Amino acid sequence: MPLTKRIIPCLDVKDGAVVKGICFKGLRSVGDPPTLAVEYQRQGADEIVFLDVNASVSGLGTMRSAVRKTAENLFIPLTVGGGIRSFEDVRANLLAGADKASINSAAVEDPKLISRCAEAFGSQCVVVAIDAKRKGDGWEVYTRSGSRATGLDAVAWAKEAAERGAGEILLTSMDADGTKNGYDIELTRAVVRSVHVPVIASGGCGRTEHIVDVLKRGEADAALAASIFHYGELTVADVKRALEAEGILVRKVVET
Amino acid sequence: MMVSIADYGVGNLHSISKAIERSGAKIRVVKDMSRLAGSECIVFPGVGAFGAAVEKLGPASESIRRSITSGTPALGVCLGMQIMFERSEESPGDGLSVFKGEVERLSAARVPHMGWNEVSWDDDPLFDGVPPGSEFYFANSYVCRPEEEVTIGETEYGERFASAVRKGAVCGVQFHPEKSGLPGLKVLSNFVKIAEDAI
Numbered sequence: 001m002p003l004t005k006r007i008i009p010c011l012d013v014k015d016g017a018v019v020k021g022i023c024f025k026g027l028r029s030v031g032d033p034p035t036l037a038v039e040y041q042r043q044g045a046d047e048i049v050f051l052d053v054n055a056s057v058s059g060l061g062t063m064r065s066a067v068r069k070t071a072e073n074l075f076i077p078l079t080v081g082g083g084i085r086s087f088e089d090v091r092a093n094l095l096a097g098a099d100k101a102s103i104n105s106a107a108v109e110d111p112k113l114i115s116r117c118a119e120a121f122g123s124q125c126v127v128v129a130i131d132a133k134r135k136g137d138g139w140e141v142y143t144r145s146g147s148r149a150t151g152l153d154a155v156a157w158a159k160e161a162a163e164r165g166a167g168e169i170l171l172t173s174m175d176a177d178g179t180k181n182g183y184d185i186e187l188t189r190a191v192v193r194s195v196h197v198p199v200i201a202s203g204g205c206g207r208t209e210h211i212v213d214v215l216k217r218g219e220a221d222a223a224l225a226a227s228i229f230h231y232g233e234l235t236v237a238d239v240k241r242a243l244e245a246e247g248i249l250v251r252k253v254v255e256t
Numbered sequence: 257m258m259v260s261i262a263d264y265g266v267g268n269l270h271s272i273s274k275a276i277e278r279s280g281a282k283i284r285v286v287k288d289m290s291r292l293a294g295s296e297c298i299v300f301p302g303v304g305a306f307g308a309a310v311e312k313l314g315p316a317s318e319s320i321r322r323s324i325t326s327g328t329p330a331l332g333v334c335l336g337m338q339i340m341f342e343r344s345e346e347s348p349g350d351g352l353s354v355f356k357g358e359v360e361r362l363s364a365a366r367v368p369h370m371g372w373n374e375v376s377w378d379d380d381p382l383f384d385g386v387p388p389g390s391e392f393y394f395a396n397s398y399v400c401r402p403e404e405e406v407t408i409g410e411t412e413y414g415e416r417f418a419s420a421v422r423k424g425a426v427c428g429v430q431f432h433p434e435k436s437g438l439p440g441l442k443v444l445s446n447f448v449k450i451a452e453d454a455i
Contacts, residue, residue, distance in 0.1 A: 003413060004372045004391060041437070046372055071270040077393060077435050094303070097270040099395075099435065121266050122305045122335065124368050124395035167368045167395070198370045221371065251372040251391045
């Protein structure tokens with residue numbers, strides 16, 4: 001029996017509330033993180049991601065208290081990302097109740113941070129998040145919430161991050177993000193085929209078929225989505241039933 | 257029953273603590289490893305790396321090992337299971353040697369083994385009342401190779417490996433029961449019951 005594919009609702013958190021950014025712009029508020037996380041757990045989510053979208057403004061404290069409150073009732077893995085700048089930030093998030101910390105800009109600016117965290121906390125705790133945008137035949141890595149081009153090739157950076165000890169790559173297509181037109185299949189597959197760690201595809205999910213597509217043709221190990229779940233369009237259980245009908249192996253949904 | 261949770265100082269102990277409390281046991285988080293021996297029941301959580309964890313156990317290892325082999329119920333989760341074996345390919349240092357065997361790197365195409373996978377078991381009190389075919393959450397790059405008859409659950413990922421072991425009231429699970437939804441919570445409450453019956 002191979003590993004099941006994971007469905008991961010992502011909660012973009014701003015000032016302690018959940019939002020969903022459209023192309024990193026035009027944020028609006030949709031709910032309370034701990035409540036939503038537990039609701040997704042009930043629906044059969046395999047994991048939850050909290051992404052702090054303005055960590056530098058709100059300070060890390062707000063997020064940590066949301067994490068602490070969530071961990072009380074969440075018995076599936078929780079990943080926290082956004083504004084994680086240092087080894088101490090990673091540690092603080094894990095101690096607050098996160099199972100994994102996702103590092104983005106800080107990993108690009110100091111790649112040694114990846115190995116330092118992997119050695120201390122184990123690779124399974126260290127997720128490297130990559131925001132990539134099409135450039136010519138390849139994709140370029142952007143940092144600082146997509147505002148800064150780095151000149152790095154996304155596939156090469158993913159490989160380096162995995163070699164340095166990242167246990168997982170969270171790959172967001174900036175071109176697809178917010179469009180609801182589907183994940184970037186080509187980008188996802190290129191990264192999946194070049195690394196030996198699991199890859200979570202992100203950005204562009206508008207329908208169940210998009211998830212089917214990125215898990216099948218994109219070969220992703222997991223699919224992350226936000227708005228299709230937040231606005232009550234679909235439950236995680238709906239999506240999983242659809243995936244099963246497509247012959248994709250998923251964890252059985254035990255709704256409670 | 258008071259369950260002592262070993263704190264190696266590197267990770268999330270909230271979920272495992274909450275999950276054990278739900279089973280009706282009390283918990284105390286123990287930072288000073290020399291205070292683990294003599295506990296009513298010990299849990300080694302699954303956070304960190306092998307080398308760092310056994311270094312933290314340090315000189316307390318021998319007293320902990322004696323305490324467990326002379327009857328203190330214990331549960332090792334993920335890395336916590338691995339440190340109950342003799343040694344690991346991951347890093348130097350001696351494990352607790354409560355179970356005979358070594359810890360080796362998984363031979364699969366994609367490592368870490370990250371996500372929900374099935375555990376198959378034959379009748380065992382640790383899995384009482386857990387629906388057969390249940391999936392559990394794994395996040396591991398290494399697996400234990402028991403050299404004695406202790407395997408009670410197995411999982412397939414590139415190869416078949418021991419995902420649960422038990423010797424009396426001493427148990428190890430490679431998955432994270434505290435992160436495995438309802439089936440995981442059931443395994444933890446089963447462990448608490450096994451431990452209570454043993455003390």
